[in-house]
Amino acid sequence: MEPNDRRKPCFCMMQTALLLLVGISYNSVNRVLLCPIVGLNSQKILYTHSEMKVIDHISQSTKPLVSFEILPPLKGKGIQSLYNHLDPLMEFKPSFINVTYHRSEHVFKKKVDGTFEKVVVRKRPGTESICAAIMNKYNVDTVPHLICGGFGINETEDALINLNYLGIDNVLVLRGDAAKNEASFEPEPGGHKYASDLLKQVVNLNSGIYLEEELKNTTKTKFCIGVAGYPEKHFEAPNMDSDLQYLKQKVDAGADYIVTQMFFNNQKYFDFVDACRAIGITVPIIPGLKPIYTKKQLTVLPKVFHIDLPTDLSNAIMKCKDDTEVEKVGTEWLLTQSKELYKANVPVLHYYTLGRPNMVCDVMKAFL
Numbered sequence: 001m002e003p004n005d006r007r008k009p010c011f012c013m014m015q016t017a018l019l020l021l022v023g024i025s026y027n028s029v030n031r032v033l034l035c036p037i038v039g040l041n042s043q044k045i046l047y048t049h050s051e052m053k054v055i056d057h058i059s060q061s062t063k064p065l066v067s068f069e070i071l072p073p074l075k076g077k078g079i080q081s082l083y084n085h086l087d088p089l090m091e092f093k094p095s096f097i098n099v100t101y102h103r104s105e106h107v108f109k110k111k112v113d114g115t116f117e118k119v120v121v122r123k124r125p126g127t128e129s130i131c132a133a134i135m136n137k138y139n140v141d142t143v144p145h146l147i148c149g150g151f152g153i154n155e156t157e158d159a160l161i162n163l164n165y166l167g168i169d170n171v172l173v174l175r176g177d178a179a180k181n182e183a184s185f186e187p188e189p190g191g192h193k194y195a196s197d198l199l200k201q202v203v204n205l206n207s208g209i210y211l212e213e214e215l216k217n218t219t220k221t222k223f224c225i226g227v228a229g230y231p232e233k234h235f236e237a238p239n240m241d242s243d244l245q246y247l248k249q250k251v252d253a254g255a256d257y258i259v260t261q262m263f264f265n266n267q268k269y270f271d272f273v274d275a276c277r278a279i280g281i282t283v284p285i286i287p288g289l290k291p292i293y294t295k296k297q298l299t300v301l302p303k304v305f306h307i308d309l310p311t312d313l314s315n316a317i318m319k320c321k322d323d324t325e326v327e328k329v330g331t332e333w334l335l336t337q338s339k340e341l342y343k344a345n346v347p348v349l350h351y352y353t354l355g356r357p358n359m360v361c362d363v364m365k366a367f368l
């Protein structure tokens, strides 16, 4: 089955029910789920699901792979909007798709009597279920992001157990940013303060160590763990050396690979990789790439992501009459970046497709 093969939901439900009736067998060597379905014209249906770890995808490939990162839809929008976003991208056979996590926020809502009440809202829920839905629909591995912010350690454990039950063996562990109403990041009471603390919880679960110490004969999870790295330094770090040492701490604690923050100057990525290697970080470092398509991004991206835009790029964008022209400049820039990184044999080209799958498609068509 091709990764972008579509299966009708009702068929999937029927198939699931039948699987339960007739049983399934899993060939872990070939990573193939063999489903002998009786009663459907007496045919045998072979349903392949890769269920591979990111690190295995990388080690089994001799050339750079492709992966995408998407956001859950805004609450109220159906999952179809996400499928519309992903459909054109699936042609390029991504090895995995990351789904970001968005913490709940406290907002103050005005009541009829004029007073305010504090309410909790989560604008983009559903990371774990979206991962499962994408795996089911496109037969591709998914990587849910997991953050410290807004999570107590018990909720984190429950989330990891859910992922394990769903057959998701990849996670990208992150601290998360400060909540909108906080000046700096505040962990939940008893929650994790740094991504490295969250990572240790995942590593413990991979060793069968759950929070309730009295649990006996526990199942070991097998999460492949990614962490974030910053070619232009994390904005809170006092300097690059300090940031790199904490990155090394995450790798030493069990991270299997690093995904970088977006960058628009490949040299920053190459220098970052060199600096990591120089302090003994040996895991794959996946470059994160983002298309630029509006003039507004010239100020928004540095403000939100604490990154620089090269002068050539900002000058070219400033000269554009409108955002249609900016999109052309952005596509050309992304293509040049991608070609150079591909040539440098990076492990994966990881695209933040956010709202512009067409640009990423155009770029990949031009060089893959």
Ligand SMILES: Cc1cc2nc3c(=O)[nH]c(=O)nc-3n(C[C@H](O)[C@H](O)[C@H](O)COP(=O)(O)OP(=O)(O)OC[C@H]3O[C@@H](n4cnc5c(N)ncnc54)[C@H](O)[C@@H]3O)c2cc1C
Pocket: 099, 100, 101, 102, 103, 145, 146, 147, 173, 174, 175, 176, 177, 178, 193, 194, 195, 196, 228, 229, 234, 235, 236, 237, 242, 243, 244, 246, 250, 259, 260, 261, 262, 288
């Ligand atoms: C690829 C990628 C994907 C992302 N996806 C999401 C997402 O889905 N949802 C979301 O909310 N955010 C996401 N983010 C944003 C991320 O959560 C923020 O950048 C956050 O501010 C830092 O997260 P981190 O995991 O790098 O934190 P950490 O590794 O914990 O580092 C945070 C800061 O603390 C420092 N530090 C680390 N450990 C220690 C220590 N022990 N003592 C003192 N200082 C320390 C570091 O140098 C750094 O300055 C993503 C970022 C990237 C690069």
